[in-house]
Amino acid sequence: MGKTTTLQKKWRPTGTGSFLIYPQAARRKKLHLVGPQKNKRTTKEIILDSVIHELQNCLQSIGMGVDLLQLSHEEQLESHAITGGIERASRLLREMQEYFFPPEAAFSTKNLSEVIEKVVRKAVKESGRANIRFQCSEPLPSMHYDWGIVSRVLDRVLRCACGLVSSEGGETVVSVRINEELSRVSIEIKIEICGASELLVEEEKIFTPCCRVNEYQAGLALVLARQAMQSRKGGELTFKKINSSRAQFTLHLEVLPENVLSGKLERETGYGYIEG
Numbered sequence: 001m002g003k004t005t006t007l008q009k010k011w012r013p014t015g016t017g018s019f020l021i022y023p024q025a026a027r028r029k030k031l032h033l034v035g036p037q038k039n040k041r042t043t044k045e046i047i048l049d050s051v052i053h054e055l056q057n058c059l060q061s062i063g064m065g066v067d068l069l070q071l072s073h074e075e076q077l078e079s080h081a082i083t084g085g086i087e088r089a090s091r092l093l094r095e096m097q098e099y100f101f102p103p104e105a106a107f108s109t110k111n112l113s114e115v116i117e118k119v120v121r122k123a124v125k126e127s128g129r130a131n132i133r134f135q136c137s138e139p140l141p142s143m144h145y146d147w148g149i150v151s152r153v154l155d156r157v158l159r160c161a162c163g164l165v166s167s168e169g170g171e172t173v174v175s176v177r178i179n180e181e182l183s184r185v186s187i188e189i190k191i192e193i194c195g196a197s198e199l200l201v202e203e204e205k206i207f208t209p210c211c212r213v214n215e216y217q218a219g220l221a222l223v224l225a226r227q228a229m230q231s232r233k234g235g236e237l238t239f240k241k242i243n244s245s246r247a248q249f250t251l252h253l254e255v256l257p258e259n260v261l262s263g264k265l266e267r268e269t270g271y272g273y274i275e276g
Contacts, residue, residue: 050209061085095220112140123158131171144259156221163216169196
């Protein structure tokens, strides 16, 4: 006897139908039911599940705010809850879109110091009360690189750093180290977080979706930051917890010597000290 079959009708847009016959195993395969179900989920499945869960929390926050508005004449706190929930939901949707559809590379020649300064100033302005220092003891070179990636990664890491220290106080220090070799130029951008109290985070969990550190909800920001760095040859983003109140992110870039201005590490005037 042959294998059992299932009769399935597939309708055409014109309204006339045709019948397709699938073996039972093939139909089960189409429904992703062939073989034992795996307990281990893929990275994308974990991310989707985490985002959906977080979006549900956002919607719940909005719903609670609406309920409170209906019962109270004091609208300020409730309006803040609604606005915060909407902003978190919107940010998560944008981050999820970027995770599955990363931006295309856009290479340009810029001064490294100017790129970092711009991101630091933006972070200070948007956070309102962040204490960020960008210290650079010598001029930094201009080079040809995908600075859009570097800016996005720095922005997300600094947002995280500001979120970690904003409630209890502390500061964030950004520094740069360049290592010149014959075949490559290695750049390390360190973001050191010095909190006034304990940083409640496990080192191995910082890059998990929707990780919460103290009162800061990271969403997919750090997942995207690490993904972006790993998409470039020699690129890497790491995190190390130095002690209970200090931690450090490190961005590692590699640039070919010919992509550095004038074919060498020509020092320019783009350097300085920023404190916000």
